[in-house]
Amino acid sequence: MFITPIILSLQTAIGLAAAPAVPAAAVLRTYQDTHASQGVAVDTRSIYAVSNSKIVKFDKRTGIQTGQWSGDPARHPHINSCAVIAADLVCASSNYPAVPMRSTVEVFNPKTMTLIRSIPLEGAPGSVTWIDRRAGSWWVGFANYDAKGGEPGRDHTFTAMVQYDNAWRPKASWGFPASVLERFKPYSTSGGGFGGDGLLYVSGHDRPELYALRVPAAGGELTHLATIPIAVDGQAIAWDRGKKRVLYGISRASGAVVAMRVPAVGRRPQEK
Numbered sequence: 001m002f003i004t005p006i007i008l009s010l011q012t013a014i015g016l017a018a019a020p021a022v023p024a025a026a027v028l029r030t031y032q033d034t035h036a037s038q039g040v041a042v043d044t045r046s047i048y049a050v051s052n053s054k055i056v057k058f059d060k061r062t063g064i065q066t067g068q069w070s071g072d073p074a075r076h077p078h079i080n081s082c083a084v085i086a087a088d089l090v091c092a093s094s095n096y097p098a099v100p101m102r103s104t105v106e107v108f109n110p111k112t113m114t115l116i117r118s119i120p121l122e123g124a125p126g127s128v129t130w131i132d133r134r135a136g137s138w139w140v141g142f143a144n145y146d147a148k149g150g151e152p153g154r155d156h157t158f159t160a161m162v163q164y165d166n167a168w169r170p171k172a173s174w175g176f177p178a179s180v181l182e183r184f185k186p187y188s189t190s191g192g193g194f195g196g197d198g199l200l201y202v203s204g205h206d207r208p209e210l211y212a213l214r215v216p217a218a219g220g221e222l223t224h225l226a227t228i229p230i231a232v233d234g235q236a237i238a239w240d241r242g243k244k245r246v247l248y249g250i251s252r253a254s255g256a257v258v259a260m261r262v263p264a265v266g267r268r269p270q271e272k
Contacts, residue, residue: 024229025210025247025260031063034257036250039130039191039236041082041089043110047248047257048089050082050236055091057113058257067113076106081191081236084110085133092128092140093118097149103128103142105168119168125160130192130202130236137171138164141202143188157181159188161200161215161222172219179224180211191236196245199225199265203249204234210247212265226265232258 034040034056036049046066049056053076057067071079077098082091089108094101105119105128121128126142127149133139144150144158159181162173176189180202187205195201200213200222210230214223232249240246245262 022226022228022265023263025231025262027231028246028259028261030259031058031257033255034058034250035255036257037252037255038079038250039081040238040248040250040257041084041091042238042240042248043084044242046110048082048084048110049250049255049257050079050091052076052078055079055082055089055108055113057110069108069113069115071115079106080128081130081238082108083131083133083193083238084241085131088116090131090133092131094127094129096127096143099149099151101127101149101151105131121168125162125173126154126158126188129188129190132193134194136166138166138168139192139194139200140164141189141192143190145188146186156185156188159184161192163219174215174219175221176213177221177224180213180222183207183209183211183227190234191238191249193237193239195239195262196241197265201237201239201247201262203230203237206234208233210237210262228262228265230262231260 034049037051039050041048047058053071053073055069078096079091079093089110091106093106094103103121103124107116126144129143130141140162142160144154146155159176163171184204189202190205192202202211210228212226238248247262
């Protein structure tokens, strides 16, 4: 069973102001013509441009294409994001914008760009958009929408993060604070992942912003620490684990992949 995220009281929703912005992330490099439309993954040598039913692999140093996977759009209509975790390329896949929502975890061999296995997320509280691995658990973002792709009775305020064990059984869940939900509206979270500082960083659908969040133990509501301007308009993101505070994102309009250095964020919540 899923633990339902806490629904904000009216008093909390009114009283919680958006966290002040910190300095913008600095652009380090732009990879043109990757045709990425959903997100990007990255490892030591490669970047992986994600576009619904296609993932294209590029050499990180030269920008030259080195591999590709193309799936059947009927089976994979919306691969939203991927992350290189251990030896796998782990991707969040859904049937968006169809309803009822269906979500799966698609696992690829990043060397051969072949699909290894598919894991259904039964009873998920939304449409899966991102997946990360930390402290022996899987951490998964689920989107909900006001209109297109949304289900009756649920809107963007039902956006959630769920912690799973190694057998993909839910352990705990968190809702998003009003200050972030207001920035998502009418869409939801598109990207997310833990930074080296242990904080959770998420992006929305179309704003050039990154939201730094603290994850309270045992579920509840995420704490909004800071809003960071970034050089991409939302969509899925990926941390470069081999570099200090280097984050990759995409420009949906141009199909480019952008590498950025994200400023450090204090761990105390901002004042209201």
